[in-house]
Each structure stands twice: as structure tokens, then as C-alpha cells.
Amino acid sequence: MRKESSTNALNAQELYETCGMAIALRILGGRWKPGIIWNLAQGRVRYGQLKALIPNISERMLVQQLKELEKYGFVERFVFPEVPPRVEYALTEEGKTLIPIVQALAVWGDSQRDKIKLPV
Numbered sequence: 001m002r003k004e005s006s007t008n009a010l011n012a013q014e015l016y017e018t019c020g021m022a023i024a025l026r027i028l029g030g031r032w033k034p035g036i037i038w039n040l041a042q043g044r045v046r047y048g049q050l051k052a053l054i055p056n057i058s059e060r061m062l063v064q065q066l067k068e069l070e071k072y073g074f075v076e077r078f079v080f081p082e083v084p085p086r087v088e089y090a091l092t093e094e095g096k097t098l099i100p101i102v103q104a105l106a107v108w109g110d111s112q113r114d115k116i117k118l119p120v
Contacts, residue, residue, distance in 0.1 A: 044090040
């Protein structure tokens with residue numbers, strides 16, 4: 001958490017107001033969001049299936065990333081009144097606009113794999 005009036009917060013606000021790339025990286029940034037979007041591109045997925053499709057993601061991180069994507073309007077959450085509860089996730093129409101972006105990033109990243117040694 002940071003104060004809304006801090007220099008850091010003001011700089012971020014100005015950057016988001018003037019730079020589309022900053023917004024795109026804020027939405028897609030991180031280790032897990034592209035994988036979540038990629039797996040939801042196939043259609044509605046139950047929470048447990050999504051967790052199984054993304055190796056090594058923690059429950060906490062998956063929930064956090066899904067909530068953030070839902071807040072931005074890219075993911076829909078469907079809760080079924082059953083016992084045990086069933087929850088499914090899907091991309092919204094706006095979320096589907098991210099599919100070609102994630103695909104392009106994957107292709108580009110694959111082309112860089114042997115050129116760049118990334119730290120773990």
C-alpha cells in the first residue's frame with residue numbers, strides 16, 4: 001500500500017494517463033496472468049481445472065490474479081449454488097481481445113529462448 005499523494009503514486013498515475021504500454025503491462029504483467037488468459041481462451045474452466053493447468057501456481061496467487069483480471073473486466077466468475085460449490089471462470093468479450101496479444105508474446109518469447117539466458 002502506498003499513499004495516493006506519494007511521488008511514486010503520482011508518477012504511476014501520470015504514466016498510466018500518457019502511456020498505453022504501461023497500462024498493457026500493468027494488466028498482463030507478472031508470471032501468471034498470460035497463462036491464466038491462455039487457458040481461459042479455450043472456454044469456461046472450473047477453478048480446480050485451471051489450477052491443474054497452471055503448474056506451480058499457489059491457490060493464493062491464482063485467486064489474486066483472477067480477482068484482478070475480473071476487476072479489470074477481462075474475466076467473468078460463475079458461481080453455481082451447489083454443494084460442494086462449483087465456480088467457473090471465462091474470458092469476457094473484452095478479455096478475448098487479449099488472446100492475440102498473448103499468442104504474439106508467446107511466439108516472440110519462444111524466438112528469444114535460446115538467445116537470452118534469463119535468471120531464475
